[in-house]
Amino acid sequence: MxxxxxxxxxxxxxxxxxxxxxxxxxxxxxxxxxxxxxxxxxxxxxxxxxxxxxxxxxxxxxxxxxxxxxxxxxxxxxxxxxxxxxxxxxxxxxxxxxxxxxxxxxxxxxxxxxxxxxxxxxxxxxxxxxxxxxxxxxxxxxxxxxxxxxxxxxxxxxxxxxxxxxxxxxxxxxxxxxxxxxxxxxxxxxxxxxxxxxxxxxxxxxxxxxxxxxxxxxxxxxxxxxxxxxxxxxxxxxxxxxxxxxxxxxxxFGKDAIVKGSGAVSTPFSISPAQSTFYHLSLESISVGDKNFPLKQSISSNVGGRRRAGIKKTSAYGNIIIDSGTTLTIIPSDLFDSLKSELTKQIPETPIDDPQGSYGLCYSTSDKIQVPKIVAHFSGADVELSPRGLFIEVEEGISCFTIISDIKLGISIFGNLSEVDYLVGYDLAAQTVTFKPTDCSKY
CATH class of the missing domain: 2.40.70.10 (Acid Proteases)
Incomplete structure (x- = not known):
């Protein structure tokens, strides 16, 4: 053909x-x-x-x-x-x-x-x-x-x-x-x-x-x-x-999909010519309370935005893919370990093990977990993650952190649980993704 x-x-x-x-x-x-x-x-x-x-x-x-x-x-x-x-x-x-x-x-x-x-x-x-x-x-x-x-x-x-x-x-x-x-x-x-x-x-x-x-x-x-x-x-x-x-x-879709107004923040996305499917974002850091943890890997050199200490400008594309078909957010192991360590300091309850050994940080649901503010700092956009998407009950009485370690997979994905309670708008002409805090049950 x-x-x-x-x-x-x-x-x-x-x-x-x-x-x-x-x-x-x-x-x-x-x-x-x-x-x-x-x-x-x-x-x-x-x-x-x-x-x-x-x-x-x-x-x-x-x-x-x-x-x-x-x-x-x-x-x-x-x-x-x-x-x-x-x-x-x-x-x-x-x-x-x-x-x-x-x-x-x-x-x-x-x-x-x-x-x-x-x-x-x-x-x-x-x-x-x-x-x-x-x-x-x-x-x-x-x-x-x-x-x-x-x-x-x-x-x-x-x-x-x-x-x-x-x-x-x-x-x-x-x-x-x-x-x-x-x-x-x-x-x-x-x-x-x-x-x-x-x-x-x-x-x-x-x-x-x-x-x-x-x-x-x-x-x-x-x-x-x-x-x-x-x-x-x-x-x-x-x-x-x-x-x-x-x-x-x-x-x-169309005019109904224009995301703007109070609280809306936008970040550029980039596309790899070799694989045009995915929307690549630049995640600069994640903060827990007042503690900020930068990514040590490279971020995009062509999508602009501010850069924090420890970020190298060497990669051609963003360092995390936003993907509605993936449930959990997956990040580099060193960043996950830093978040886990800080969360165990800021959450007063005592962590427990996941009986199936999958999730890396879990608590007893009966303890009513007090989740600190967790913010994903993208290039040009700070997105505070909803507590309703951060800890999910995986078994009766056990809730676990829905951000997991990549464990040598070498790829990061911003999954749909981290997008809960946001109106997330894609504009392919402007090449931006916009996040706006929203009660989706009333949208």
Whole structure:
């Protein structure tokens, strides 16, 4: 298959989208532990998701590190673990008439894909699997099309009938195979024609539980936010509530996603040319009370902002990835050890061990932990982390710190628990992420 100019491909695919003016729209996000999640396993304990989150975070971090070091992996290929350990689920519809489905809203993925009939090998889901035969607007993509080129020729393959196909391989050796297609995508009250997505006919491995696929919110050209750029102006924002089953969270696009006003602070993000999916931020330090602990590793040399003592200006990109699909925040071991030591000084209660040996700092819930102020100091933006996201009950009577050590993984990720109680806005044109303290249950 001849790969055309990526710039021309992007323009051609965008030209397929219907011309319309979208003022903005908002849809609900659902935590996998929520009672309103139709795919939640009712037999799992209330602590299942946070226990799974530890291994998921480490697995995902290792996979992202592998992708960043892989040197130009294909646009339609993702190396993340399939089971979300706490990713928020987004309701959307595919087809004409629209067929409702759910996918994990993921800033660390580009492709939007869902399970499709005929299911040669599919994982269980409570809602009906999308059947392309029932959609009047469904079209497969030919192998010589701009849309197939946008997928990335090294990730795509061609069927005997000249249908562009994809294969997504995950870190746990699960995979999704199917056709690259276009169809009408409905988000809330807004519909968009000819959106490129993956229609998965073979989805094997350890998928199950809380989704029928992924909604890709990454920065590369195949992601939803890039495909809908003309309609939403490169803007989306989410507001994550606490992890109580009845809490409400939301994601907005277009004009509804402009984050400004009292308390809003912005930090630049940067993109690696070798792997354009991820949003890299520059985290200068983390403070506990009045004690400040700088990162000893390099920060970005091209995103600007103030710099603190001990920070070296040698890296081309930021030193931490903000990722809505990762639950916990993962930081360098030396910084974690400093935070842990300071927290044990400032929290009057006595730490206890995690019975499963995963989390590095835990307390008895009956002690009513008095959490000191913890602030993430990004370039140009100080973000005070919500206590509701900092300590989570992992077992009956035991709450643990949701920031963990990288333990030689060599990558840092700002996970969704550290974003709780904030309206977090992404502006792809300005290349900024804005944080605004918000009661997300009222947003």
């Amino acid at each position: 001849a790969l055309k100019s990526m710039g021309l491909a992007v323009l051609s695919v965008f030209a397929l989208l219907c011309a319309q003016t979208i003022n903005g729209f908002t849809v609900e996000l659902i935590h996998p532990n929520s009672l309103s999640n139709p795919n939640r396993n009712p037999f799992n304990s209330q602590f299942h998701w946070i226990r799974r989150a530890y291994n998921h975070t480490r697995s995902r971090a290792a996979s992202i590190q592998s992708r960043l070091g892989g040197g130009g992996s294909a646009k339609f290929k993702a190396d993340i673990e399939s089971e979300s350990g706490g990713g928020y689920v987004m309701k959307y519809s595919i087809g004409t008439p629209p067929i409702e489905t759910y996918g994990i809203a993921d800033t660390g993925s580009d492709v939007t894909w869902t399970q499709c009939e005929p299911c040669i090998d599919c994982f269980p889901q409570s809602l009906p699997v999308f059947d392309p035969k029932h959609s009047k607007s469904y079209k497969t993509v030919s192998c010589d099309s701009d849309a197939c080129a946008l997928v990335g020729y090294s990730a795509g393959k061609c069927s005997d009938r000249n249908v562009c196909q994809y294969q997504i391989t995950y870190g746990d050796h699960s995979q999704s195979d199917g056709n690259v297609a276009t169809d009408t995508l409905t988000l809330g009250d807004a519909s968009f024609k000819n959106v490129v997505f993956g229609c998965g006919h073979q989805n094997s491995g350890t998928f199950f539980g809380n989704t029928s696929g992924i909604v890709g919110l990454g920065n590369s050209d195949i992601s939803i936010v890039k495909q809908l750029d003309k309609e939403i102006g490169g803007k989306f924002a989410y507001c994550l509530s606490s992890h109580h089953p009845d809490s409400k969270s939301h994601i907005s």
